[in-house]
Amino acid sequence: MIAADLDTSHEVATAVIALASGSAYSSDVDGHCRSLLETLSDPDFPGAIIPDQDGKALRLVAAASPSDWRRLSPVLLAFAGPTLTSFNGMPAENALSVEMATLLAPAGVLVAASIDLPERVPDREAALRAVLRARDTFARAPRRNRAAPEPTSWMLARFQDHLNVGRREAAASTLARLRTELRLDALNLKALQVQLHAAFDEWEAILNLPGFENLVRARRTPLTTALLLEALYRTLLEQSFTTGDVDAVTEAYRERVRALALPMLTKPLPSSLRDGGWRLIATEALLGGDEELVRAAAEHPEALGWLAGLMIVAPIKPGHTKTSLDDARERVVANDGADSVDAMAAALAALSRLSEAERHELIQLAPFRSSIRALEEESGAATLPASWKDWLERAVEPDFTNALDLARHGSEEWSMGEVARDPVNVAGLIESLNAAQSHPLAAERTAQALPYIVAALQRDPDFPNVAFRPVYASLLTLLAMGVGRASTVYDSSLVLLDAMLAIGTDAAGYRDLVADAEELVGEGFGAAMVYWVFEVVEAFMRAATPDPKARDQLVHRVLARLAPIQGRLSKLQREALRRLSQEFGWDLAGFTLEKPSEAVDDLRSRLGGKRIALYSLVEAASRQAKVALEGIADCVVDCSADHGGTAKLRALAENSDLFVIAWSASKHAATDFIREHRGARPLVYAQGKGVSSLLRAVEDGLI
CATH class of the missing domain: 3.40.50.2300 (Response regulator)
Structure with a gap:
């Protein structure tokens, strides 16, 4: 583009195109000339190539800033040098006519050259096509100031971050980017779509996804399995279940649900199953008489409702004693059918218990040979973490390169509710979390995995859980003081902040929480963070406080940072700021601020x-x-x-x-x-x- 900024370039382009519209290019070159005029506002092109008709003669004017000229000149010389045109790579003092110089003046200081074209029509067309190829070369060239590509794992973490707080549009936007940039295969994209709909109880939308029948038979994560079963129950069986009629339920299940649900009712059953999933399992157990399903459903009577009274558990019959080789076969097969870190870890553990002779015997079988090879390549290690405590302890290892991927799976499979029931496990988790904070690599990985850890914490039935108060506090401190503070993962920190305020704390702990909030807010922030900052303030204002002075100091510091940038805020942001300032006795009229731009805020x-x-x-x-x-x-x-x-x-x-x-x-x-x-x-x-x-x-x- 001709100027340093796009707005000025558009203004100059409008003026030059208006001038060109008064000139009648010959039909043989008109399309080429119109295309070259687009370089005036093309951000990928250094400067511009402008057709300039003087009477019947047509010439080109190459113009650019001194820095852009050094990029433009050699490329233009290579494509349209003396062989085709008069251009020799050197600028000329009088290349611009008085009229053209006036039009280009807003663009600043320019270096220019006048390029004469051949008189013969075929040669002139060839020269113009060569110049257009030079333009296309710049369009294909990588931008010098482009941002580094964002890892897919970071985008997935942001997707989870948005789901944690219910930012549906932001999550959908991230999912759309993952799809358009071809970051994931179709199956993983479908699983994320299921997760997005489930977060907002859009169960019918899950059932209406294209290819739903194939999705229930594909390799899935345990969470995806649980959500698909829940969608089937909510849309096809729930109405019958509310009647309390067992015949109506079993009939509806047999006719509408069973063919879709049965492929997903395999061992091991997902630990993240909801009430609807357990009710489907209980109904299948009634119809099919599968003792293992009956036994599994009977362990969750609170989820089954009136179906719980129909679960008759038969005593376990003595059977064949399972050998380590039998166990390894079952674990490898189970891992093939599920995209699960726990299934992978169980299969690796079963393989490690085999003797050399047993392992050799298993590998001799072709299906197991390929499955074991794929398992070892996918895991990247002899053992995998089986809990958040294990994950945090391994986070210090440089070769733990799939840490974020395992955290994503772990958030679905590692139950925080089970950890909370045992004070020893809670203490171990806190110890591992505190140890991770003291190690730079572990701290960075933990901050990046924060959305997954928060998602796991939110799945705890007792969230916010008093037993986990030190965990919430440690995660907030890690995010506020550590390497993750400058990242865009702010939403999940609000979940932790709300949890801490809901549980309550003493005055000293409250002051620590205020300090963490101040660190998260930072010394300076732009308009994009303003709503997030207001939400932090409102969280403190809603909760009871053991130290009103500390809370008021936080609000006053936030107001002091917001006041100077209020001119860049939207109307609603300024209205929220005005109300907050009035409540705390601030007169924003006393600040010398830029005038709000009404043109931008419509x-x-x-x-x-x-x-x-x-x-x-x-x-x-x-x-x-x-x-x-x-x-x-x-x-x-x-x-x-x-x-x-x-x-x-x-x-x-x-x-x-x-x-x-x-x-x-x-x-x-x-x-x-x-x-x-x-x-x-x-x-x-x-x-x-x-x-x-x-x-x-x-x-x-x-x-």
């Missing part, structure tokens, strides 16, 4: 005439968001906190231009009802419980 026009619906059980937050929205635009905002389907909620779902659901402060019955009656109209999720989250969701939903 939120008033986007909101004008719209009807916005806000659903949240934290009614104070939705009321404050209503006042803020109606205060800056001529719009109507309705709030709802109904616990289930009502006539009012249905009217809002059907008639609102935008519907916002506070994901972490809502009832599933109500959200299911909203989605059912919302159809294809805009529906967005707010990630937090406060007013800032609702405002952020409205702003995102109106883009």
